Amino acid sequence: MSLHCLPRRVPQARVPFAAKQFSTSARTASYAETLPNLKIGVHTRVLFQGFTGKQATANVKESLEWGTKIVGGVKPGVEGEHLGLPVFPSVKAAHNQAKPDASAIYVPGNQTAKAVEEAIEAEIPLVVAVAEHVPIHDILRIHSMLQTQSKTRLVGANCPGIISAIGKCRIGFQPLPCFAPGNVGIVAKSGTLSYETVASTTRAGLGQSLCISMGGDVLAGTNFVDALTVFEDDPDTHGIILVGEIGGTAEMDAADWIQDYRRRTASPKPIVALVGGLEAPPGRIMGHAGAWAAPGEPDAQAKYLALERAGAVMVNHPEKFGERMKTLLSNGASRPGTNSFSGAGSPKRGLHVMRRVTPTSRPAIKQNRSLYVKQFQAFNILRQNSVPVNEATSESDMSLSITVDRTASSPCIIASPAAGFDPSQSRKFPFSYTQVNFDNSSVIAAVASYMGLPASGHDQLTGLVQALWEIFKEKEAFVLETRVGMAADGTLEVHGARFGFDDAAFRSSGRQEEIHRLRNPAEEVPEEVEAEKDGIVYVKLQGEGSVGTLVNGAGLAMNTVDALTFHGGHCANFLDTGGKATSETVKSSFRVICSDPRVKAIFVNIFGGLTRCDMIAEGVILAFRDLDMKVPVVVRLRGTNEELGQKMIAESGLPLHAFDGFEDAAKKVIALAGEK
Known part of the structure; x- marks a missing residue:
């Protein structure tokens, strides 16, 4: 189904880019x-x-x-x-x-x-x-x-870092065989998707000028608008590619910028974009630390539509970037609203991704998993901080949250005069991380006014926000959501709560052990807990999923589920082995995927940037034999040593099917799963 057929979602009220760039909610002039x-x-x-x-x-x-x-x-x-x-x-x-x-x-x-x-x-x-x-x-x-x-x-x-293919300057761990000097500027949240994008533009004969990684964390030092601003004035950059995903509002900010850019520029540079996570289940963290939507933030579909309306040309898979950009550059201009969801097959391979090398890897770190506590646990934390709670609901309930404003790079209050954080009714109020207390704060006055609280409720709101802020900072939360209402005596009380705490504070720094002891793995999805032991992020998807997925990289894993769904498949899971898949992680991944009786075929989608394709092929073959697997497996290998890896799969004598192009591989695995 084309995204043009998706229901139009009401976007959050937004400030035009030209005005917003001078707002206190945007990055300060000095950092700019x-x-x-x-x-x-x-x-x-x-x-x-x-x-x-x-x-x-x-x-x-x-x-x-x-x-x-x-x-x-x-x-x-x-x-x-x-x-x-x-x-x-x-x-x-x-x-x-x-x-x-x-x-x-x-x-x-x-x-x-x-x-x-x-x-x-x-x-x-x-x-x-x-x-x-x-x-x-x-x-x-x-x-x-x-x-x-x-x-x-x-x-x-x-993030993988920043690299100038023209200037031969690499600051990061990008896979060098994929790069070629050229004229396409690339900015991406996802590392693995960016490697696919680079390889696609190299195969198309375009090459790259400057590639900037925004990264997958909640807060990025450099965001999409920053990169777009640099590309606009860069004479070496003739076309721009943007790779986004679920989480935050950076893509919406980029859409505002693109719309303004196209309005004020006679011959704008063509911009092609992709958004991962169209099929991501609400409320889940999809591999990257920042791949989750805060209260009131847009989902991936809203981001896709915003970029498309702004004039970006949309594709559904990164291997389509090269040929689509080549066409746009040869035509001399981009065409707003054009999409590549029914485009042609993948381009031919190029020598730039064929060299047999041993790429250097990033520091090996376990995957991120943030902790949401149960409501009764959140209520206990609130009571410990003298906040009135009452597990009740009222038609007049309002919503109040403290989380991170990713555009302002600071904490913020998100308020809504209604229960729930509908984007059309939610508003952000950023404030400084160095804020000590909220007495006589202009932020509180603005929040109270927006929520429609009477003057008598301002002091109570101050006390509630102060308590939430102290919990947020002392316990290292990333989001504290509350549903608040007035008691019969006029007291402001919390009727519902959902608190999320930062996994990294505990796992990498040993802080907040008391909070993280609240987690009970016995109450979680068994497959997800088992995968976590091997550093694998596995999310079991609901429904009739018959295709298991095994992918290296969170962004690529999200896009794999999106693209398979577009082609008519039903995925059973999201699985990110991490940026550096090994034979052991492949084996562990197969074991977890096969524990789901719904799975009738498995799709392995690996881009060998930091990982060689022949090593992955060896891991797939060994795992298939060791586990005595009966489920057919389709293996799509792209990147470093891809031809060797494909040859190993093809000559294994096992029910393994090797591809380099995504669409042919997708059609094959869907057919093997009995869906077409």
Whole structure:
């Protein structure tokens, strides 16, 4: 079914981009001054923090060979030499002696915020943080620093980084064989989807100018609008690709920007886009730490429609980006509203993704899983903070939440005068992370006015917000949703609550153990708990799903479910092995998928960017034999060593079916599942 047939959803009331960019809810003017720092190239002098670690060492060797100008690295308290480059005892010393333009941060998530803070204090122009599992409250504190200065720009965290294919400058862990110098600018939330996108434009003969990763975390140092602003004035960028997904409002902000850009520009550059998570179940966190919608935020379908209405050309799979952009550039202009949901098959392979290499990987970290506590547990937390609670409902109930405003990069209150957070009735009220109390706060006055509270209720609202804020900050929550109403005596009380807490604060930093002891895995979906033990994110989908999916990367996993559904399939699960699938994770994934009796066929969709396709093929073959599997498996392999991997599958003598193009593979697995 085409998205044109989907019911039109009422969007949240939005401020036009031209006005919004000067709003207090947007990024501050001082931080906006750092946008030019994203223009990396042959001139960029790169420093590494975490320089002597295994991951950084492998990355430095590969990046140096490719042409990146690396000037050394930091190991706290140590001076010396590594890989023939100087080791500095601090970022400040490195800045004074090596004059770096950028710093690549290769430290674990629990150390990332401290490393970023050191780089900000040293006024390094560009900081790229790649690690997953950076605690949300650590990064909130970093953003409160970023927005008070005009020297340092952050890319990430939880992202592949930034790369100039023209300038041979890589700051991150992108798979180099996919890249070729060219004229397409790419900005993406998903790492694996961005690799697919890059490979598609390379196969189409277009290549890339600058590729910026927004990353999959709740808060991004550089967002879609930032990247689009850079691409607009970049003479090397002739066409722009945007890859979004569920969670936040960055795609909606981008749609506003695109609409304004097309209105004020005589010959706008063509923009092609994709949004992952169209089929994501509401309320679930889909692999990425930021792949969830806060109260009142749009879903993926609303984002798709907003981008389409703004004039972006939409595709349903990243392998279509190259040929679609090639057509638009040859025609000289984009055509608003055009979509590629019924486009032609995938382009031919190119030599750029065929080289047999051993790509360096990102730091290996378990997948994110945030914790939602039960309502009675949320009520207990509220009572401990002297908040009146009453498990009741009323037609006059209102909604109040404290969460993260991803556009303002700060905490915010989301208020609605009605029960539930309908986007058309919800409004955000951002405030500073350094806020201590809300007495006589203009934010409280604005919230009270919007919710229609009488003057007598303002003090009660202040007390409720103050208590929620203290819980949010002290317990490291990412969202506190409440349904509030007036008691018979006029007291403001909480009638319903849904509280979510940051997994990373516990897993990577060992904080909030008391909160995370509230989790009871025995009450959760068994397959999801089992998968988690191996670092796999598995979400069991409801309905008649007969196709099991196994994918490397959260964004690609979401898009795989979307695209299979578009082709008429019914998926039983979402499964992200993580960015670096191994033979062991493949085997564990098969075991979990096959435990679902609904599954009649399995679709393995792997893009071998950081992972070689031949290694995945070997893992699939071994797992199939070891588990004595009876379910047919379709394996789509793209990327590094794809031809070798496909050959191994084809010659295995097992009921395995190898493909490189997505559409042919999708049709095959759907047929094997008995759906067509």
